Amino acid sequence: MASVATEYISVGGNRHPAAADWDVESGVLAFGADNNVALWDPLEPSQRGVYSLLVGHTDKVSVVRFYTCPSSDAKLLLTGSVDHTIRIWRMDGPGSRNFTYAYTLSGHTGSVNAIGIARGTDVIASGAADGTVRIWRVNAQGEVKAELLDMITMKPRFFPLSLSLRVLEGDQGRPLVLAVAGTTTTVQIYVAESSVGVPSFQRCAVLAGHEAWIRSLSFTRDSGSTTGDLLLASASQDKYIRLWRLQRGEVSFSSIIDEADPLLGGMEPTLSNKAHEFEAAGSKYSITFEALLFGNEDWIYTTAWNPGPTRSQLLSASADNTITIWEQDSVSGVWMSVERMGEISVQKGSTTATGSAGGFWIGLWSPDGKEVVSLGRTGSWRAWRYDTDADIWVQKFGISGHVRSANGVQWEPTGGYLLSTSADQTTRLHAQWVRENQASWHEFSRPQIHGYDLNCVDTLGPAQFVSGADEKLLRVFNEPKQIAQLLETLTGFRQSIEGDMPDTAEIPVLGLSNKALGDEAPVEEEETGDQAIKTAPSTAPAPLIMDHPPLEDQLARYTLWPEHEKLYGHGYEISAVAVSHDRTLIATACKASSVDHAVIRLYDTSDWHEIKPSLAAHTLTITDLAFSQDDRYLLSVGRDRQWAVFQRTEQEPNTFTVCASNPKGHSRMILGAAWAPYAETPIFATAGRDKSVKIWEKTDDTFSCNSTVAVTSAVSAISFSSIIYKGAFVLAVGEDNGTISIHRVSSDSLVCQHIVTIAQNLSPSKTITSLSWRPVPVEEVDGRNRFELAVASEDTSARIYSISNLLS
Incomplete structure (x- = not known):
């Protein structure tokens, strides 16, 4: 029986301040990744990265919180989404790091933006863009269930963006205090007399002082207080953090500020020490302004208190590209900043003032309080570890991934590395880091950072690739020497390249083209689209000599590939690209609504000129192109429901003519095409929106359908493995709903047999956009028992599956 394991998941985090949480007990960090929830253990010695994605939400995940239910000690994960629901996931068991869906909380009529939990109680609060906060009771004894206890409508009406819920310690009734803030300049404080029964929250204080929306609230117990005082941190888009002290009893001030005094009252009326007093469970409490924390130059998105018991430290993440620790x-x-990490004023154009989504969106402490992680604007996580001996914070490498639909994956011709390209306007190179007794996949280079959404990619050999975007032209890139050396050192992938390789690349001012250093005058900074890069000076390229994969700031700046050539000719966005196996031809197509644009353009890689005339057969967009393994045939499929096969002329290798076509190949549009490995008779497969894959075999002057694979939804991508294995072709089929299945196609009779469907909990949650089998050397075929399949999906993930016992 074939078995499937997830070898690698590359996915970026959602840019929402509440969309991540790091669990103190299990060490698991969960974060929203499009409409999925990614699970990652940053402290894991193997450095594996994301090990699982939880699938269930139908829209972006906007808030993630871990919660231990006191009645059963069950570890739960609460996730809120733009789809108006909160899902509860239950840890499979003690010591497990996997979660299973358990229950859905529904009732909100807007995007869920915040979840507050009070440790030690079974009460949680949720805030949404419907202008309400809802109070729930969660019961995890037996099956997980939850009930709605109360609904608080925000007055004056605003959207809650942050909540913090806490038990007021020291009282028998265990009263609850709830802080709510969002699209307003005040913090509202609600109190419930007890956490048992049906808690009724009443507003008891409104804390004024901020001058813009408040993005984060977090309570902690003041470690320096003997009376159990609580500290509340509120962070705002006004660039300030305010600390408030909640204490038992009444407050007496040593002196009163004279509001009439121009030096005190008139200068800064927002620094008020007014005491807000209220009663709960028979005791009096008061809230006073404690401190103003300033130093950030842009919006502050999150605050988090160090979970370590020794001292009160506050971590803040800001749009000014800094992570700050306050003490x-x-x-x-x-209160002052004792450590600032990140990219302090080095990247132009990354702040909210320029309209781009810049800076750090999330900052989190590790369970031991000795490591911090942050999510940046590129969707990548960075990590810093405190070095006790040197008394400094040292950056470690984190994880990265696409933040919009992953549109293409393609292996280097020998399988040395994987390229992925995405609508987030980047192309990324993934490879396996091999060291003593361990191997793990990581991003090693970001060859292309673009100003347009990228749609397709193919390799032109081990050190060159071509990609197509929404800008009507294709770009060819050469691998720089530094990346080749880094891959050889850390992955063992050695390339024998003729001729000199460029040193490194930069993007010139106001340009979209990566230039090899020395091609132009040195530049300082530039911006392309919503990606801002500060290039290295031309005279001193940054060295990439290291014993680990590049860090995020190195990936974004020093791992670009120089652009070699542009291929012009198309009138609309590029839809497909394919490179011949002998690397002499590039075939491309673009989006089309008329016969004039529904053509295939061929380019000669020896001089990069277009081969005229264009190949015409379709009437609408060509969705996929594929060269046969011997390069004699070129297959095209399109939205017009037809496929066409062009044959290469032996006397003139650059000339193709139509040798067969079928205007009704499928009953609905055809989205995928693939040639079977070389056999005596040419064989190819087509994938259609009519929920079928058809296998076509050459007979006389045409191709006839010999077998059909029927599936449950529209087929969006297919791929044949590059070898004939145990007398059969191996076919991977990707569907519109994220399902991936593997099939055996007999090489002589073309009989199709289903081998395995990848389990739903391991599969992507949205449309499969591209499939690619890792090439296997011919001499290893017979002894090989494990094959690797790369998958790109609209759920922003690029994955590698390991499939064993394929045809046993």
């Missing part, structure tokens, strides 16, 4: 001075009691 109270032991002598003066003044």
